Amino acid sequence: MTDRYVLAIDQGTTSTRCILFDRRATVVAVAQGEHPQSYPKPGWVEHDAARIWRDVQRLIKRALREAGIGSSQVAAIGIANQRETVVVWDKATGTPVAPAIVWQDTRTSSLVERLDGDLIRSRTGLPAATYFSATKVQWLLDNGLRARAERGELLFGTMDSWLIWNLTGGLHITDVTNASRTMLMDLTTLEWDDELLGLFDIPRAMLPEIRSSAEVYGTALDGVPIAAAIGDQQAALFGQTCFSPGEAKCTYGTGGFLLLNTGTAPVRSSHGLITTVGYRIGSGEVAYALEGSIAIAGSLVQWVRDGLGLITTASEIETLAATVDDNGGCYIVPAFSGLFAPYWKSEARGVIVGLTSYINKGHIARAVLEATGWQTRDVVEAMNADSGLTLTALNVDGGMTADNLLMQTIANFLQVPVVRPMVAETVSLGAAYAAGLAVGYWSDLRDLRNNRHRAGRWLPAMDEQRRASEYANWKRAVESAVVFSS
Numbered sequence: 001m002t003d004r005y006v007l008a009i010d011q012g013t014t015s016t017r018c019i020l021f022d023r024r025a026t027v028v029a030v031a032q033g034e035h036p037q038s039y040p041k042p043g044w045v046e047h048d049a050a051r052i053w054r055d056v057q058r059l060i061k062r063a064l065r066e067a068g069i070g071s072s073q074v075a076a077i078g079i080a081n082q083r084e085t086v087v088v089w090d091k092a093t094g095t096p097v098a099p100a101i102v103w104q105d106t107r108t109s110s111l112v113e114r115l116d117g118d119l120i121r122s123r124t125g126l127p128a129a130t131y132f133s134a135t136k137v138q139w140l141l142d143n144g145l146r147a148r149a150e151r152g153e154l155l156f157g158t159m160d161s162w163l164i165w166n167l168t169g170g171l172h173i174t175d176v177t178n179a180s181r182t183m184l185m186d187l188t189t190l191e192w193d194d195e196l197l198g199l200f201d202i203p204r205a206m207l208p209e210i211r212s213s214a215e216v217y218g219t220a221l222d223g224v225p226i227a228a229a230i231g232d233q234q235a236a237l238f239g240q241t242c243f244s245p246g247e248a249k250c251t252y253g254t255g256g257f258l259l260l261n262t263g264t265a266p267v268r269s270s271h272g273l274i275t276t277v278g279y280r281i282g283s284g285e286v287a288y289a290l291e292g293s294i295a296i297a298g299s300l301v302q303w304v305r306d307g308l309g310l311i312t313t314a315s316e317i318e319t320l321a322a323t324v325d326d327n328g329g330c331y332i333v334p335a336f337s338g339l340f341a342p343y344w345k346s347e348a349r350g351v352i353v354g355l356t357s358y359i360n361k362g363h364i365a366r367a368v369l370e371a372t373g374w375q376t377r378d379v380v381e382a383m384n385a386d387s388g389l390t391l392t393a394l395n396v397d398g399g400m401t402a403d404n405l406l407m408q409t410i411a412n413f414l415q416v417p418v419v420r421p422m423v424a425e426t427v428s429l430g431a432a433y434a435a436g437l438a439v440g441y442w443s444d445l446r447d448l449r450n451n452r453h454r455a456g457r458w459l460p461a462m463d464e465q466r467r468a469s470e471y472a473n474w475k476r477a478v479e480s481a482v483v484f485s486s
Contacts, residue, residue: 004075006436007063007224008428009056011081011159012232013102016055018063019428020074023441025451027425031062038099043106046099049087052159053166060221071221077167078214078228078435080235080427081159083181086136088145088206091155094166097145100159101136108135115199123196125180125187125266125275127344133158134183138200149203156206158182160229167226168218174208175229176286180277185210187266187275190286212280213238214434228434230279232427233257236397237289238279239430240421241449246389249426250376252400254302255340256294258376260383260391261287271382272342281437290386292341292379296334297372298400303336304368310361318403320365327470328363329354331477332371339481342382348481354473372400373409374474380414393417397426404456412462413471422453 005028010017015035020028033055038046064071084103089096101107108130115135117128126132137156141149148154157165158178164171179185179192184202186193192207211217213230220226230238233251237259240249245263250256259278266275266288278289298314305311311320331353333339338346352367380391393416400406401420411418423429436442 004073004441005067005069006432006441007060007074007077008432008435009060009077009079009163010232010425010428010431011052011056011079011163013082013104016052016059017428018056018059019425019432020063020067020069021429021432025423025429025432027423029063029067031059031066033059041107043109045102045105047085047102049089049096049100049162053163056163071224074221074224075441076225076227076435076439077220078230078431078433079160079163079226080230080232080431081163081178083158083178083231083233084131084133085159086133086140086156087159087162088137088140088154088156089162089165091153094170097148097154098140101140103131105136106130108139111135111138119199120183120196123186123193124183125268126183127274128183132181132183134196134200134202137202137206141202149206152203152205154206155208156202157208161208164217164226164229167220171218172208173211173217173229175211175213176277176280177213177231177234178229179210181231187277190277212282214279214281214438216438225435225439227438228431230431230434233259233291234277234279234289235428235430235434236426237261237430238433239423239426239428240395240397241445241452242395243287243445243449246387246392247395248383248391249395249397251426252297252372252396252398254297254299256297256372256376258292258294258379258383259289260387260389262290262387262389263288267387269382269386271386272344273379273382273386274341279434281434290383292382294372294375294379295338295340296336297375299336300332300334300368300371301400304365310364315402317365317368318405320362321369321405324360324362324366327367327370328359329356330359330363330367331474332364332367333477333481334371335481339478341379343378343478343482345482351477351481353477353480369403369406369409372406373413374471376410377413377471391416393419395419395421397421397424404458407456407458408461411458411460412467415460415462415464415467417460418458419454420456422455
């Protein structure tokens with residue numbers, strides 16, 4: 001029998017990857033390409049959606065060629081995508097009518113200031129913020145596209161919708177995870193909310209149909225099923241097989257994204273977290289999640305390399321930090337663009353506190369790693385308080401997890417094991433798992449758990465008294481970051 005594979009399209013912020021997986025969740029082939037970032041004005045971040053679609057076509061062909069297979073050997077395609085980024089295109093021609101506005105874009109801050117934040121949070125689980133999609137669509141309509149939208153000529157979607165439209169030749173859908181990031185979907189009914197559509201003055205006809213994260217939506221590539229769409233961080237949660245309430249993952253890259261599975265009912269946060277949809281497989285129950293975002297993680301290491309010149313490669317931060325036994329009393333709060341969860345202090349600015357003549361570059365390097373650890377602790381404390389669940393282990397992925405000292409630091413600070421899986425491509429794997437489930441390539445969630453193999457595990461090894469004392473010092477350093485800006 002001819003081997004078959006699942007193809008995952010991971011459409012990210014800076015690049016797109018196409019990865020083929022076999023039944024054991026082994027990576028068979030990878031094709032990746034970067035796309036340009038456009039910054040036409042301060043605070044503006046844009047992508048060329050047409051270029052991204054061309055990249056996807058090219059990378060699919062390259063992945064198949066690298067694996068030495070044809071499209072007939074692809075059992076299904078799953079899509080994971082950068083969330084919140086907005087594409088508006090012509091319904092008749094399929095041509096984007098404006099550059100895609102990226103999730104990082106802050107041009108809509110004046111629109112956000114006028115919103116009823118309590119209404120939005122109660123309906124959607126989200127704070128009113130430029131981060132999410134609704135004000136981006138509103139801005140595009142208010143800047144030349146409204147008449148065409150009201151005539152029914154334009155469609156809106158996040159990147160999953162854009163790719164599915166093109167792959168299937170005109171199917172306009174999204175999944176519940178991406179819809180939950182727009183500020184337009186009711187978190188309980190999983191439908192577009194008419195009051196919110198009126199608030200943002202967005203015609204309903206522009207919006208895609210909301211579907212589950214794993215079902216056969218349509219076909220592409222000579223009949224291959226398009227069978228999953230899921231936001232990238234939710235895809236990582238699924239790829240880490242966090243299927244039970246209380247299971248969590250954190251992806252450590254430029255920043256950090258920690259998601260906790262909270263079960264089949266949404267948990268409303270009172271501690272600065274986002275309530276979101278984790279995933280929905282077919283007609284099954286929805287799995288909800290709490291999410292906490294860390295703005296600066298790996299980018300702090302990049303700053304130490306490029307801004308301070310203390311290291312020449314990012315990996316050297318671990319070696320430098322290992323030259324000392326502790327931080328020497330030095331703490332770094334990397335509030336370069338304010339503090340994210342659970343503080344949400346946009347006015348905060350970065351600080352280094354506890355400097356004495358004793359401090360050397362090794363202490364600073366250790367404080368850099370500890371900043372990621374303490375920020376993770378802050379988010380976990382908020383999640384435990386909101387959910388009533390107690391984290392028993394943290395599953396990790398992303399580029400920073402190659403730093404063993406950082407992983408041990410996080411385990412020490414959280415007082416729970418930290419686990420890194422064998423397959424590092426958890427976003428792509430989550431999309432592949434969802435698509436494979438939809439077509440019967442994998443039979444059930446237990447089948448997916450059986451594929452999970454551990455590459456590394458770090459156990460807590462820090463005295464509780466010391467941990468409590470240093471966490472109190474971190475909290476005082478955070479207060480300094482907020483006070484410094486006032």
